[in-house]
Amino acid sequence: MTPLGSAAAIGLQAISRIAQLVAVILVIATFNFVLVRAAPGDPAQVMAGQSGASDPKLLDDLRKEYGLDKPYFVQLVSHLGRVVRLDLGYSYRQRRPVVDLILERLPATLLLTVTAFCLALVIGTALGALAGLAAGSVLDTVFTVLSLVLYATPVFWLGLMLVLVFSVTLGWLPPFGYETINVQLSPIEHALDIMKHMIMPVTSLAAIYLAIYARLMRSSIIEVAQQDFIKTARAKGLSGTRIVVGHMLRNALVPVVTVAGMQAGALVGGAVVIETVFAWPGLGRLTFEALLQRDYPVLLGIFLILSIVVIALNLLTDLVYRLIDPRMTTGAA
Amino acid sequence: METVRAFLRHPSGMIGLVLLLVVVVVAIIAPMVFPVSPWEMVGAPFTPPGEDGLWLGGDTLGRDVAAGVAYGARVSLLIGIASALAAMAIGVVIGAISGYFGGKVDLVLMRMTELFQTIPAFVLAILLVATFNPSLLTIILTIGAVSWPPLARLTRAEFLRLRHREFVEAALCQGERTWRIVLGHILPNAISPILVVTSLTVATAILLESALSFMGLGDPNLMSWGFMIGAGRTVIRNAWWMSVFPGLAILLTVLAINLFGEGLSDVLNPRVSRRRS
Numbered sequence: 117m118t119p120l121g122s123a124a125a126i127g128l129q130a131i132s133r134i135a136q137l138v139a140v141i142l143v144i145a146t147f148n149f150v151l152v153r154a155a156p157g158d159p160a161q162v163m164a165g166q167s168g169a170s171d172p173k174l175l176d177d178l179r180k181e182y183g184l185d186k187p188y189f190v191q192l193v194s195h196l197g198r199v200v201r202l203d204l205g206y207s208y209r210q211r212r213p214v215v216d217l218i219l220e221r222l223p224a225t226l227l228l229t230v231t232a233f234c235l236a237l238v239i240g241t242a243l244g245a246l247a248g249l250a251a252g253s254v255l256d257t258v259f260t261v262l263s264l265v266l267y268a269t270p271v272f273w274l275g276l277m278l279v280l281v282f283s284v285t286l287g288w289l290p291p292f293g294y295e296t297i298n299v300q301l302s303p304i305e306h307a308l309d310i311m312k313h314m315i316m317p318v319t320s321l322a323a324i325y326l327a328i329y330a331r332l333m334r335s336s337i338i339e340v341a342q343q344d345f346i347k348t349a350r351a352k353g354l355s356g357t358r359i360v361v362g363h364m365l366r367n368a369l370v371p372v373v374t375v376a377g378m379q380a381g382a383l384v385g386g387a388v389v390i391e392t393v394f395a396w397p398g399l400g401r402l403t404f405e406a407l408l409q410r411d412y413p414v415l416l417g418i419f420l421i422l423s424i425v426v427i428a429l430n431l432l433t434d435l436v437y438r439l440i441d442p443r444m445t446t447g448a449a
Numbered sequence: 450m451e452t453v454r455a456f457l458r459h460p461s462g463m464i465g466l467v468l469l470l471v472v473v474v475v476a477i478i479a480p481m482v483f484p485v486s487p488w489e490m491v492g493a494p495f496t497p498p499g500e501d502g503l504w505l506g507g508d509t510l511g512r513d514v515a516a517g518v519a520y521g522a523r524v525s526l527l528i529g530i531a532s533a534l535a536a537m538a539i540g541v542v543i544g545a546i547s548g549y550f551g552g553k554v555d556l557v558l559m560r561m562t563e564l565f566q567t568i569p570a571f572v573l574a575i576l577l578v579a580t581f582n583p584s585l586l587t588i589i590l591t592i593g594a595v596s597w598p599p600l601a602r603l604t605r606a607e608f609l610r611l612r613h614r615e616f617v618e619a620a621l622c623q624g625e626r627t628w629r630i631v632l633g634h635i636l637p638n639a640i641s642p643i644l645v646v647t648s649l650t651v652a653t654a655i656l657l658e659s660a661l662s663f664m665g666l667g668d669p670n671l672m673s674w675g676f677m678i679g680a681g682r683t684v685i686r687n688a689w690w691m692s693v694f695p696g697l698a699i700l701l702t703v704l705a706i707n708l709f710g711e712g713l714s715d716v717l718n719p720r721v722s723r724r725r726s
Contacts, residue, residue, distance in 0.1 A: 140564060155581070408665065419569075
């Protein structure tokens with residue numbers, strides 16, 4: 117394919133991706149709309165939450181604001197219009213717009229999930245590759261058993277166990293929070309302080325995905341090692357390292373990256389629980405607070421925003437996919 | 450018989466089966482061993498394990514952690530199995546329609562499946578349970594509603610594979626009705642991989658349930674492992690046993706089901722098994 121042709125193809129793909137993104141956001145916004153109407157009780161009461169439901173004036177205002185007396189279709193269109201303008205409603209509990217609450221917490225969640233995602237992917241594939249190249253060895257067996265156990269461990273419990281060992285017993289790491297409060301720190305010290313607080317949440321979140329990617333990479337490496345082009349490379353007299361790095365890793369990574377993209381949703385879900393364990397000031401913690409107060413507009417907004425985060429992580433894996441898949445680079449996907 | 454014999458020779462599958470049987474037995478005999486409800490106080494608050502006849506200790510109110518773990522096995526198994534069956538029902542119906550009819554129906558259903566696979570399932574589960582209030586039924590239906598996509602994709606793939614086989618064509622030629630072909634001819638031939646994935650879904654369903662009840666979205670009338678860990682979280686400095694033991698129970702149960710399911714997969718369908726691993 118000519119360079120121009122492939123550039124056009126990439127452009128087309130980017131456009132179709134963005135169209136997909138918009139479609140997904142609209143579908144989820146519609147779903148949220150339906151859910152509020154399906155919830156037991158009057159939609160105005162649902163939106164006002166437990167605190168506001170006893171205030172007849174607020175309920176009346178809400179009915180007017182959301183046009184709850186108008187036909188469903190009109191309500192839906194105006195709901196979608198609001199979502200497009202990033203108006204996700206108002207938290208009567210916290211007395212602030214939902215979108216402000218969410219944007220304030222989003223960076224902490226992104227920091228946690230993206231770090232865990234990248235670490236799991238890098239370390240998981242490295243360990244998996246090692247295990248696969250040494251298939252049948254003691255190392256391989258240890259990895260396999262470890263990944264089976266990790267795969268069966270509830271994330272939030274793993275987090276608590278880390279707290280028990282590293283904070284309660286050994287006193288090495290801060291048990292919760294995002295930073296040490298009430299201290300004056302230089303920017304570098306501050307960054308180090310945040311990193312110290314991140315160690316346990318990131319480890320517990322990454323562990324399971326690390327195990328999944330390692331297992332996949334292991335079987336992927338074993339499969340690739342048996343293929344003809346590896347035999348050809350050996351016959352050509354290429355060194356072992358060059359075969360592993362240049363031929364095997366790249367090909368073996370393809371299925372791992374595919375699965376990593378598919379697991380992004382589960383990773384974000386895991387972050388919600390982990391933030392609850394570690395009082396990490398992100399969207400998961402906000403979810404927990406909103407649940408305690410049954411602050412429904414906040415829950416709906418979080419669902420929408422976290423879905424967008426997952427789609428963004430998917431786009432990221434798509435990019436990685438492009439970089440590593442040999443077929444992609446020639447344009448003949 | 451051949452299958453059973455093959456499974457008996459599968460080492461990790463057998464370990465899984467034995468562990469799983471232990472959990473099942475504990476779930477069955479819980480009321481006999483612990484006649485007092487796990488919600489009742491039986492000792493002093495914060496009793497350490499082994500004291501006052503409480504093998505696994507007492508919680509903040511002096512309730513027996515061991516009783517909670519035993520009764521929790523009933524809740525976890527019940528919710529795990531019921532919601533995996535719910536997921537199977539949804540997944541098989543969607544996958545079968547998609548794979549059998551193909552075309553536009555397939556396109557629409559698969560787009561929907563992809564969407565469900567993309568969105569954060571746990572966050573959707575939180576939203577659903579919070580909307581319809583936590584109870585045994587809403588939790589089971591919710592977990593079923595977020596766990597079906599892999600089963601739908603698998604069923605679809607199996608139906609696509611079997612759709613044009615001779616025995617299906619023969620049935621078509623004989624003028625058999627569509628539902629008879631689907632239920633009587635295709636589904637029986639697709640059922641074993643579906644059962645394997647359903648058994649593995651039980652494990653993820655148990656993990657999902659424990660996370661929901663940890664977040665305070667469990668059935669308030671049922672003692673569940675996730676709820677116990679959630680209750681132990683804030684007092685982990687004083688009472689490690691409150692969160693350690695229920696967590697170990699989840700770990701062992703999920704591990705048992707995964708080992709069992711993978712053993713089953715190796716024995717029943719080596720083809721799918723190889724693809725999965």
